[in-house]
Amino acid sequence: MNLSVGILTFNSEKRIERVLESVKNFADEIVVVDSGSRDSTLDVLKRYNVKLFERKFDNFVNQKNFLLSKCSCDWVLFLDDDEVVSEELSKNIQKLKSEGTEFSGFFVNRLTNYLGRWIRHAWYPDWQLRLAKREKCKWMGNGVHETLKVKGKVGYLKGDLLHYSYDSxxxxxxxxxxxxxxxxxxxxxxxxxxxxxxxxxxxxxxxxxxxxxxxxxxxxxxxxxxxxxxxxxxxxxxxxxxxxxxxxxxxxx
The missing domain is CATH 1.20.1280 (Monooxygenase)
Incomplete structure (x- = not known):
């Protein structure tokens, strides 16, 4: 199976490089939709040869469905600009790519770093449906709480998605x-x-x-x-x- 990594960015210069480094070993393409960054985010992205698109932000559902439409691989892993794939999760994604699967989507467990501390209880476990077959998924919901809907069976991948949330x-x-x-x-x-x-x-x-x-x-x-x-x-x-x-x-x- 081949895999697109889809990322939304906006003034992400301090965060995005760490995200890109964490996926470069398994991503067949990296697709980024930027919402008009005014810092050096675009310069960082160009160094990683990503497929870059720009779209004015209206809400997360529309933004992420636009991102989905620009991905060309059979599978898509959706990430925010402050989410880093851990080594364990990376290995399990690579294993999934080589062995294939009967599932149409996978939940990953997000571990959040808040003000420099890993929050292992109040916000954890935090299972997020983020990996799915491109033709089997669609983002739905309201302007704030968007949800990835997948047609077919879904499973769970081991390994944390490291969320570096708020610095202040x-x-x-x-x-x-x-x-x-x-x-x-x-x-x-x-x-x-x-x-x-x-x-x-x-x-x-x-x-x-x-x-x-x-x-x-x-x-x-x-x-x-x-x-x-x-x-x-x-x-x-x-x-x-x-x-x-x-x-x-x-x-x-």
Missing amino acids: LSQHLRKIDLYTTLYAEGAYKRGKRFSTFKLITSPVGSFLRRYFLKRGFLDGFEGFIVSVMASYYSFLKYLKLWEIEKLESSRRS
């Missing part, structure tokens, strides 16, 4: 601000409406799930931060939905 709290907060805005706008368009009950209970549930049920307390203070941020994300997305409803109501009156 400010970076994490900016991402939360972006994602909650996308969520609220998409939810309103789909007819979802604000609920005070969810505004109160969802943040509490998010914290309890991360910190206690998934044992985030074993991840040290970083685990506590992760759990608080999850709660804040949940609170903010419903609060922004309330704000949109209020603005729309004032426009109609």
